[in-house]
Each structure stands twice: as C-alpha cells, then as structure tokens.
Amino acid sequence: MAVDVERYLWSYKYIVAVVLASGLLLAVQSGNHEWINRFGALLVVCSLALTLAQFVYESRMPELVAQKKASVEKILDERVIFSDEKDAVVGKFLSDLSFNIDRTRYKILIRSLAVAALGELLHGFGDILFDEMLSLVRLVAQKFC
Numbered sequence: 001m002a003v004d005v006e007r008y009l010w011s012y013k014y015i016v017a018v019v020l021a022s023g024l025l026l027a028v029q030s031g032n033h034e035w036i037n038r039f040g041a042l043l044v045v046c047s048l049a050l051t052l053a054q055f056v057y058e059s060r061m062p063e064l065v066a067q068k069k070a071s072v073e074k075i076l077d078e079r080v081i082f083s084d085e086k087d088a089v090v091g092k093f094l095s096d097l098s099f100n101i102d103r104t105r106y107k108i109l110i111r112s113l114a115v116a117a118l119g120e121l122l123h124g125f126g127d128i129l130f131d132e133m134l135s136l137v138r139l140v141a142q143k144f145c
Contacts, residue, residue, distance in 0.1 A: 009111060016043065023122070044120060050115070
C-alpha cells in the first residue's frame with residue numbers, strides 16, 4: 001500500500017522540479033523575472049494537489065485495511081493456525097500496516113508543506129532573489145574573467 005504512494009511521491013518530485021526549471025528557463029529567456037513569481041504560485045497549486053491526494057489516500061484507507069486484513073485472515077485460516085496465534089499474527093500485521101500508513105501520511109505532509117513554503121517564497125520574492133543571483137554571477141564572472 002505504501003509502495004504505491006511512494007511511486008506517486010517520486011512523480012511529484014519530478015513535477016516540482018519541472019515547474020521550477022520551467023519558471024527559471026522562461027525568466028531567463030524572456031528577461032522578465034516575474035515569471036519566477038508566477039511559477040512560485042504554481043508550486044503552491046502543486047502543493048494543494050498533493051493535499052487533495054492525501055484526502056483520497058485517507059478516504060481509501062479503511063477499505064484497503066479491511067481487504068488486507070481479510071486476505072491475511074484467509075491465508076491463516078488455510079494454514080489451520082490456532083485462534084490465539086492467528087490473533088497475534090493479525091495484530092502484528094495491523095500494527096505494521098498502521099505504522100506504514102502513518103509514515104506515508106508524514107511523508108505526504110512534509111512534502112506538501114515544503115513545496116508550499118518554497119512556492120510562497122518564490123511567489124513573493126522570486127524575481128528579487130533571481131536578480132540578486134544574476135548580479136552575483138556577473139560580479140564573479142567579471143572578477144575571474
């Protein structure tokens with residue numbers, strides 16, 4: 001269950017990288033550094049999309065947990081395991097599953113907050129930061145070239 005989410009989180013990282021690179025490229029090519037601000041706002045939208053994915057993930061959890069539990073119980077029933085052992089195995093399985101679900105929630109939350117913070121930073125100050133970076137690069141280039 002957590003593995004499927006991991007794949008989407010990696011895709012999310014690539015989307016964020018493409019949005020950042022596109023904003024920088026467009027700002028350099030057009031000479032209008034306000035594009036960085038606009039792409040910062042787009043990063044905030046990406047963060048909201050991940051938050052929506054979190055809600056979808058949460059809404060599917062009870063059904064998925066019930067399916068996994070039923071699957072484990074069926075396997076244990078086929079192996080003719082005693083009731084006490086079966087309860088212990090199912091309890092351990094549910095404990096591990098709960099841990100994985102909580103870890104995935106944490107990963108989604110951290111990524112969403114980090115992207116929202118970066119997006120807001122760029123939305124508010126992206127053009128200024130980019131102008132200052134260009135000035136610094138020009139200064140270093142003049143000094144060493």
